[in-house]
Amino acid sequence: MTDPGARDVAEFRRAFAAVQSELGRVIVGQEELLELVTIALLAGGHVLLEGVPGVGKTLLVRTLAQALDLRFSRIQFTPDLMPADILGTNLVVQDDSGRRRFEFHPGPIFSQIVLADEINRATPKTQSALLEAMQEHAVTIAGESRRLDEPFFVLATQNPIEMEGTYPLPEAQLDRFLFKLRVPFPGLADLQAIIDRTTGPDEPAAHQVADGPVVVRMQALARQVPVATHVREYAARLVLATHPESPGAVQAARRFVRYGASPRGMQALILAGKVRALSRGRLNVAVDDLRSLAFPALRHRLILNFEGEAEGTDTDAVIHDAVREVEAGEIPAPEV
Amino acid sequence: MPLPLRELAVVGAGLAAVLVPMLVWLRRPSLLGAARIADRRLGLADRLSTAMESCARSDPPRGLVRLQIADAATAAQGIVPRRAAPIAFPREGWVALALAGALILWAQFLQGWTIPELPAARTAAVIHREGRTLVMIAQHLEGMSRTRGLPETRRLAPRLQDLGRRLETPRVTRQSALRSLQEAVRELRSAQARVERRLGGAALQGGPGSQGASIAPALPAAQGRLEQAIRELESFAARLGSESGAGAREDLARRLRAMSESLDQMKAPASSRRDVAAARREVERGHFGAAASALGDALADLQSLERMLGDDQALGEARHQVESSAERIAQGGSLGVGVTVATQTAPESGPAPSAPGPNPVIPTAEETASPPPGPNEGSLPGEGRGPHLGAPTPRLEGSRVEEHLAGRQGEGTAVTRDLLAPGRAGAPHLSASPVPADVAHQNDRALAREPLPPAYLTLIRRYFEALETGR
Numbered sequence: 135m136t137d138p139g140a141r142d143v144a145e146f147r148r149a150f151a152a153v154q155s156e157l158g159r160v161i162v163g164q165e166e167l168l169e170l171v172t173i174a175l176l177a178g179g180h181v182l183l184e185g186v187p188g189v190g191k192t193l194l195v196r197t198l199a200q201a202l203d204l205r206f207s208r209i210q211f212t213p214d215l216m217p218a219d220i221l222g223t224n225l226v227v228q229d230d231s232g233r234r235r236f237e238f239h240p241g242p243i244f245s246q247i248v249l250a251d252e253i254n255r256a257t258p259k260t261q262s263a264l265l266e267a268m269q270e271h272a273v274t275i276a277g278e279s280r281r282l283d284e285p286f287f288v289l290a291t292q293n294p295i296e297m298e299g300t301y302p303l304p305e306a307q308l309d310r311f312l313f314k315l316r317v318p319f320p321g322l323a324d325l326q327a328i329i330d331r332t333t334g335p336d337e338p339a340a341h342q343v344a345d346g347p348v349v350v351r352m353q354a355l356a357r358q359v360p361v362a363t364h365v366r367e368y369a370a371r372l373v374l375a376t377h378p379e380s381p382g383a384v385q386a387a388r389r390f391v392r393y394g395a396s397p398r399g400m401q402a403l404i405l406a407g408k409v410r411a412l413s414r415g416r417l418n419v420a421v422d423d424l425r426s427l428a429f430p431a432l433r434h435r436l437i438l439n440f441e442g443e444a445e446g447t448d449t450d451a452v453i454h455d456a457v458r459e460v461e462a463g464e465i466p467a468p469e470v
Numbered sequence: 471m472p473l474p475l476r477e478l479a480v481v482g483a484g485l486a487a488v489l490v491p492m493l494v495w496l497r498r499p500s501l502l503g504a505a506r507i508a509d510r511r512l513g514l515a516d517r518l519s520t521a522m523e524s525c526a527r528s529d530p531p532r533g534l535v536r537l538q539i540a541d542a543a544t545a546a547q548g549i550v551p552r553r554a555a556p557i558a559f560p561r562e563g564w565v566a567l568a569l570a571g572a573l574i575l576w577a578q579f580l581q582g583w584t585i586p587e588l589p590a591a592r593t594a595a596v597i598h599r600e601g602r603t604l605v606m607i608a609q610h611l612e613g614m615s616r617t618r619g620l621p622e623t624r625r626l627a628p629r630l631q632d633l634g635r636r637l638e639t640p641r642v643t644r645q646s647a648l649r650s651l652q653e654a655v656r657e658l659r660s661a662q663a664r665v666e667r668r669l670g671g672a673a674l675q676g677g678p679g680s681q682g683a684s685i686a687p688a689l690p691a692a693q694g695r696l697e698q699a700i701r702e703l704e705s706f707a708a709r710l711g712s713e714s715g716a717g718a719r720e721d722l723a724r725r726l727r728a729m730s731e732s733l734d735q736m737k738a739p740a741s742s743r744r745d746v747a748a749a750r751r752e753v754e755r756g757h758f759g760a761a762a763s764a765l766g767d768a769l770a771d772l773q774s775l776e777r778m779l780g781d782d783q784a785l786g787e788a789r790h791q792v793e794s795s796a797e798r799i800a801q802g803g804s805l806g807v808g809v810t811v812a813t814q815t816a817p818e819s820g821p822a823p824s825a826p827g828p829n830p831v832i833p834t835a836e837e838t839a840s841p842p843p844g845p846n847e848g849s850l851p852g853e854g855r856g857p858h859l860g861a862p863t864p865r866l867e868g869s870r871v872e873e874h875l876a877g878r879q880g881e882g883t884a885v886t887r888d889l890l891a892p893g894r895a896g897a898p899h900l901s902a903s904p905v906p907a908d909v910a911h912q913n914d915r916a917l918a919r920e921p922l923p924p925a926y927l928t929l930i931r932r933y934f935e936a937l938e939t940g941r
Contacts, residue, residue: 137533358534362520364506411515417538420515 152343156201163324177405179312180288200340207242211256217263250290314434359408375456384455390442395435479573486566600795601637651796658789694908726750742771
């Protein structure tokens with residue numbers, strides 16, 4: 135990318151605001167959720183949505199695809215879903231001359247926005263089919279590696295109440311999601327608005343406000359946002375505070391956590407912080423950005439120990455303690 | 471020893487004035503630190519600190535970094551330095567100021583207030599104790615001055631009592647106590663000088679060259695002889711009223727001649743000597759009435775002289791007590807343990823106990839030595855504080871005598887002895903000693919005056935006889 139200028143920053147802010155606006159036209163409420171999903175997309179990450187059915191998860195993904203003019207696919211994860219059902223497969227086809235050859239039929243992963251619905255219902259083997267795609271933005275089928283189109287954004291959902299017959303996501307796969315977002319149930323006013331919007335003669339639809347190349351440029355621009363030393367240090371301290379064996383661990387982490395957040399969590403904090411800063415017209419990451427992003431970026435990266443599981447401890451409580459107790463670093467000493 | 475609060479307050483304020491700016495200067499933040507402080511104070515979301523870091527790098531800023539620096543510069547233009555970095559007083563400075571303020575308040579309003587267990591508290595206790603002693607002495611002096619008619623003592627006793635009560639009140643500083651005591655000493659000394667001038671005028675010593683000279687050193691002996699002379703003159707006057715025979719006349723004349731010689735030897739006032747000589751002559755002539763009148767004049771002169779001597783002695787002892795109190799207060803609580811001897815003198819003149827008296831109480835080396843430290847020090851016998859009980863604390867071997875002598879405070883030398891040190895084993899050390907003649911005379915005279923029951927009279931007489939024989 136060439137040296138960005140003020141125009142690129144302005145374009146970023148405009149596009150971000152436009153996407154938010156279009157999502158808001160269709161999705162009722164959930165402003166924070168919409169912002170975080172957009173941040174994850176522009177940070178080049180993926181999102182794990184957790185919420186009960188019917189709160190608009192699929193609608194959100196579809197609207198996002200419409201607003202950004204990206205190819206969208208939806209995979210309903212079931213226990214009998216196979217990796218080939220996601221990645222695609224080589225089929226034997228016969229041409230007009232009668233010759234037979236293998237022809238690759240891409241699976242639904244070959245989209246730009248993939249909705250992995252109820253991902254925890256598929257077997258770990260199938261879930262792991264997403265691993266390479268999410269991390270490398272490429273899949274390997276029959277020994278041949280195939281790049282996925284950019285931007286590539288996976289938005290997985292899981293239902294927190296129907297846990298019977300599910301396969302909880304392995305830690306390695308959870309770590310690949312930039313954010314884990316909880317979709318709250320709408321309030322009274324939002325429910326009334328949903329009735330108005332969805333049961334009338336005209337259903338609202340999102341208009342395209344950007345496209346794939348714009349999103350890729352926005353992602354590249356976000357990565358250039360400078361981060362001060364004390365902000366980087368804060369991110370590192372925050373992650374270390376969740377590690378029970380770390381000297382800076384908070385009391386809740388020492389008691390309830392088996393493994394703390396990984397370095398990916400720190401990367402997620404910084405990357406998402408850069409996008410958030412730009413979306414607010416700021417050209418640097420602030421400690422406040424990290425504080426507000428700590429919960430979605432870290433909550434799925436903490437693994438509780440037996441006591442934590444037995445007491446029903448929420449990882450958000452550990453992160454809350456860490457955010458409260460970790461300082462942004464000492465003021466530099468006087469210059470001599 | 472009380473703390474010099476004013477000086478401490480001044481020193482504390484001075485230190486605060488020097489140390490606080492120095493502390494502020496030493497703890498000033500760096501440029502980056504200042505940027506972070508401004509970010510935090512003005513809500514700049516780390517703009518300035520990020521830009522400061524970017525500027526500190528060696529490579530020239532490009533792309534977003536350049537834009538960010540420009541953005542920070544724009545934000546910095548609106549900064550009011552006073553808002554960004556208000557003059558913040560460090561916490562240590564506030565603490566120092568509060569301490570200095572507390573010291574000033576203490577010095578101003580709580581002067582004399584002490585913390586228990588500190589030397590100042592012990593000094594306060596000493597001041598209180600000396601005040602109580604002075605009150606008791608003043609009450610005694612007042613009673614004595616009434617019974618014996620001592621004008622100067624009667625005038626000064628209430629002031630001494632007021633001084634004692636003032637020292638008994640809490641929060642009296644050592645300086646003010648010493649000031650008051652010095653003032654009292656000056657008053658007592660001045661009053662004593664007046665009395666001694668009058669005594670010199672009365673010319674107990676007779677000669678013109680001795681007019682106005684101090685007679686204090688001769689007081690104890692002179693007082694004893696004077697009392698004896700008064701007693702004899704009283705008996706002569708009584709005999710003049712009841713006897714008139716030739717034998718009595720010769721005997722009285724002989725005795726009066728001896729009395730004249732005695733008065734000459736003791737250098738009694740010339741008027742009294744003249745009156746006694748005149749009385750002798752009248753007796754020899756057989757004019758008993760005129761002789762009684764002359765003896766009455768002589769008796770009045772000698773009694774007046776006796777009152778002056780008593781005044782002088784009482785004032786001297788009061789002064790001695792005030793000076794001792796001042797000395798104890800000046801030394802603080804260091805005299806808290808030891809033997810103190812307080813001597814009070816009765817109306818009838820006796821030897822001055824301030825100097826070694828007729829029956830001096832001299833503490834032995836065993837009494838003055840500090841008791842050995844032990845696990846049960848300061849406890850009841852056999853009830854020590856430590857885990858292992860030691861031997862019972864040695865106590866004085868004595869038994870209380872449940873006998874009381876009814877009556878009011880009379881004459882005689884009253885010697886009180888306060889034992890403030892812990893007791894130790896051994897027999898009581900108040901050994902019997904021969905009773906001097908003047909004490910025996912005082913006793914006889916007091917017994918003659920007081921309407922005592924015969925049984926008590928016998929008991930007291932036997933007691934003094936036993937003392938005299940050393941039994």
